[in-house]
Amino acid sequence: MDRRPTIIDVARKAGVSKSTVSLVLQNSPLVKDETRAEVRKVMAEIGYVYNRVAANMRSSNAGLIGLVINDLRNPFFTEFATSVQMTLSARGYATVLANTNEDPDLQAQVVAAMIEHGVTALMISPTYGNEAATFSAIGRAGIPTLQVLRKVVSDGQQFPFAAPDYEKGGLLAAEHLLSLGARQIAFVGGFEGRDVTQKRMKGYLSALKAAGVAPLVLPGRPTRAFGREVARTLARDYPQVGAVICFNDLVALGVLSGCAEIGRRLGPELKVVGFDDIEDCAQVWPSLTSVRCDIAGFGLRMADILLDWVEAGQAPPADTTTPVELIIRASTLPKATA
Amino acid sequence: MDRRPTIIDVARKAGVSKSTVSLVLQNSPLVKDETRAEVRKVMAEIGYVYNRVAANMRSSNAGLIGLVINDLRNPFFTEFATSVQMTLSARGYATVLANTNEDPDLQAQVVAAMIEHGVTALMISPTYGNEAATFSAIGRAGIPTLQVLRKVVSDGQQFPFAAPDYEKGGLLAAEHLLSLGARQIAFVGGFEGRDVTQKRMKGYLSALKAAGVAPLVLPGRPTRAFGREVARTLARDYPQVGAVICFNDLVALGVLSGCAEIGRRLGPELKVVGFDDIEDCAQVWPSLTSVRCDIAGFGLRMADILLDWVEAGQAPPADTTTPVELIIRASTLPKATA
DNA sequence: CTGAAAGCGCTTACAG
DNA sequence: CTGAAAGCGCTTACAG
Numbered sequence: 001m002d003r004r005p006t007i008i009d010v011a012r013k014a015g016v017s018k019s020t021v022s023l024v025l026q027n028s029p030l031v032k033d034e035t036r037a038e039v040r041k042v043m044a045e046i047g048y049v050y051n052r053v054a055a056n057m058r059s060s061n062a063g064l065i066g067l068v069i070n071d072l073r074n075p076f077f078t079e080f081a082t083s084v085q086m087t088l089s090a091r092g093y094a095t096v097l098a099n100t101n102e103d104p105d106l107q108a109q110v111v112a113a114m115i116e117h118g119v120t121a122l123m124i125s126p127t128y129g130n131e132a133a134t135f136s137a138i139g140r141a142g143i144p145t146l147q148v149l150r151k152v153v154s155d156g157q158q159f160p161f162a163a164p165d166y167e168k169g170g171l172l173a174a175e176h177l178l179s180l181g182a183r184q185i186a187f188v189g190g191f192e193g194r195d196v197t198q199k200r201m202k203g204y205l206s207a208l209k210a211a212g213v214a215p216l217v218l219p220g221r222p223t224r225a226f227g228r229e230v231a232r233t234l235a236r237d238y239p240q241v242g243a244v245i246c247f248n249d250l251v252a253l254g255v256l257s258g259c260a261e262i263g264r265r266l267g268p269e270l271k272v273v274g275f276d277d278i279e280d281c282a283q284v285w286p287s288l289t290s291v292r293c294d295i296a297g298f299g300l301r302m303a304d305i306l307l308d309w310v311e312a313g314q315a316p317p318a319d320t321t322t323p324v325e326l327i328i329r330a331s332t333l334p335k336a337t338a
Numbered sequence: 339m340d341r342r343p344t345i346i347d348v349a350r351k352a353g354v355s356k357s358t359v360s361l362v363l364q365n366s367p368l369v370k371d372e373t374r375a376e377v378r379k380v381m382a383e384i385g386y387v388y389n390r391v392a393a394n395m396r397s398s399n400a401g402l403i404g405l406v407i408n409d410l411r412n413p414f415f416t417e418f419a420t421s422v423q424m425t426l427s428a429r430g431y432a433t434v435l436a437n438t439n440e441d442p443d444l445q446a447q448v449v450a451a452m453i454e455h456g457v458t459a460l461m462i463s464p465t466y467g468n469e470a471a472t473f474s475a476i477g478r479a480g481i482p483t484l485q486v487l488r489k490v491v492s493d494g495q496q497f498p499f500a501a502p503d504y505e506k507g508g509l510l511a512a513e514h515l516l517s518l519g520a521r522q523i524a525f526v527g528g529f530e531g532r533d534v535t536q537k538r539m540k541g542y543l544s545a546l547k548a549a550g551v552a553p554l555v556l557p558g559r560p561t562r563a564f565g566r567e568v569a570r571t572l573a574r575d576y577p578q579v580g581a582v583i584c585f586n587d588l589v590a591l592g593v594l595s596g597c598a599e600i601g602r603r604l605g606p607e608l609k610v611v612g613f614d615d616i617e618d619c620a621q622v623w624p625s626l627t628s629v630r631c632d633i634a635g636f637g638l639r640m641a642d643i644l645l646d647w648v649e650a651g652q653a654p655p656a657d658t659t660t661p662v663e664l665i666i667r668a669s670t671l672p673k674a675t676a
Numbered sequence: 677c678t679g680a681a682a683g684c685g686c687t688t689a690c691a692g
Numbered sequence: 693c694t695g696a697a698a699g700c701g702c703t704t705a706c707a708g
Binding site: 344345346356357359360361363364388389390391392393394395396397 | 684685686687688
């Protein structure tokens with residue numbers, strides 16, 4: 001395979017100047033239709049492929065968006081990232097993706113690499129810790145950047161933020177359980193002090209306060225494994241607790257497994273609510289009540305917001321909150337089973 | 339924010355020529371240490387960031403790898419893609435990722451976009467159907483491309499292929515069930531006629547043949563939903579079937595849910611084996627016996643193979659098969675529960 | 677409607 | 693060890 005043909009090869013073969021070829025490439029109305037047709041024909045013949053990189057050197061807007069995700073293996077983030085990528089693709093942009101695995105150093109490194117690669121804009125679901133390393137580099141490069149899902153930098157002017165309404169979700173979940181007559185309701189999972197945990201817990205706490213019942217918080221990793229552990233802990237140390245709101249669906253799915261393991265019946269003995277409503281919630285048995293964040297719709301919307309920013313130069317608001325709703329399934333039905 | 343500084347700005351400020359700055363950037367030993375130090379200092383001062391895109395125009399090897407995945411939301415592929423991306427990143431390459439959602443047209447489109455973006459190489463877990471549209475474009479562009487997980491183009495010279503040893507996995511699963519005394523063993527899920535299904539089923543069929551027992555194949559979607567359905571079908575229409583090998587873990591997890599739903603006990607009544615060994619297998623209860631493909635290790639290895647190809651110009655063998663092993667858990671233990 | 681020239685930010689021989 | 697010049701494949705004014 002020899003070198004790829006360039007517009008000069010096309011121009012020579014078509015008997016026009018390379019400027020004309022370039023105009024054809026850009027679908028400029030300046031070019032006569034016959035000329036355009038001839039040029040396109042030659043391109044097809046010699047197998048010309050557009051070199052977008054060279055084009056962007058002159059004009060900027062590389063058509064490349066950087067997407068940085070703190071934990072891509074978590075199905076919640078997978079769903080989000082996939083939705084963003086596919087929306088960007090549909091609008092003609094390619095996505096450079098990196099998983100940071102909750103490692104601030106790795107995050108700073110991949111962001112620097114993306115900047116070197118000339119990404120037009122960045123969307124980042126950041127990790128906690130050493131925010132400066134990542135965000136000051138972005139600031140210096142002056143690249144439009146949207147924080148999503150977790151707010152780690154408070155300057156919403158420079159780094160607009162968007163997330164589902166976590167607090168409302170916590171509230172809906174707690175009110176649902178209260179309406180079922182539960183009085184001892186625990187909040188389990190999530191690391192204390194972190195943005196997402198605080199918001200989700202805040203809704204829970206305010207609902208309990210309004211109902212005049214005492215909260216019980218058992219923080220922990222946002223994983224299935226922690227959910228399993230906490231199912232045992234609840235049965236052993238807090239048998240009076242009749243309902244739990246989980247930090248996310250993974251914890252909730254772990255609680256379901258744990259209850260199955262120790263033979264505790266879901267519904268009558270323990271009502272469980274998850275958070276995020278990932279696909280598994282509807283598929284497990286008993287199915288899991290969860291706070292739907294419509295993460296696919298959220299991803300789509302974020303991609304649109306970012307591209308509108310890039311294309312129209314209009315920065316989004318400093319804070320965007322998208323609606324959530326409670327999806328009620330078997331895990332909180334009075335007569336569910338296990 | 340004004341335009342980003344270039345090597346010319348650095349050169350001017352440091353009082354050297356831009357060639358010297360370029361050599362510093364490349365860590366060339368030609369540059370005197372003092373000069374190098376001075377240049378680096380200036381870079382830091384004025385916030386210079388390397389423009390890799392411009393550099394690559396002259397030299398090629400953009401440091402960008404295209405990764406194309408047929409179904410990124412499936413945790414098996416998520417794990418794979420994440421492992422590949424992180425390995426590439428550790429070796430200094432950025433990853434352009436696209437999900438094709440099993441759509442051949444979309445696949446052809448995203449591959450064309452990646453080629454325009456000047457990717458150095460491609461790794462593709464392809465979708466079935468209209469292979470020509472995708473692979474002839476890659477062929478014309480002359481980009482090193484590795485087919486992984488599914489073989490859809492037979493020319494292993496041009497498009498080397500690699501996957502775990504699916505056939506061996508099917509064999510191990512069937513032999514395990516036979517050794518437990520099962521005689522009626524079904525293979526459920528997976529679309530007939532497709533590469534992966536055929537290989538997994540082949541191992542199953544040969545083990546059954548050797549044992550002199552008749553096979554039963556119930557093809558279907560590779561999803562949890564299908565697994566749930568088939569659990570009902572088995573209980574209703576094939577009560578004598580005491581064991582199933584599932585096309586993948588999603589189907590198997592669906593079977594577990596379905597059995598829980600209809601109160602069928604895992605182990606004594608029905609033994610279940612999954613395939614791939616995704617993370618969930620160890621977390622569900624009862625835990626799921628599965629054929630471990632070590633997909634994270636596989637992804638790491640594929641990234642290395644691809645980069646060795648790119649960097650050393652040494653194409654990998656036409657066919658690479660990586661080892662699998664059976665991980666035995668509760669779902670096939672005689673005294674498991676449900 | 678089309679052509680000639682300059683330039684995007686680098687790297688690469690080639691001199692010195 | 694360092695500088696001046698050409699070139700990577702395009703786009704963009706500017707003429708004509």
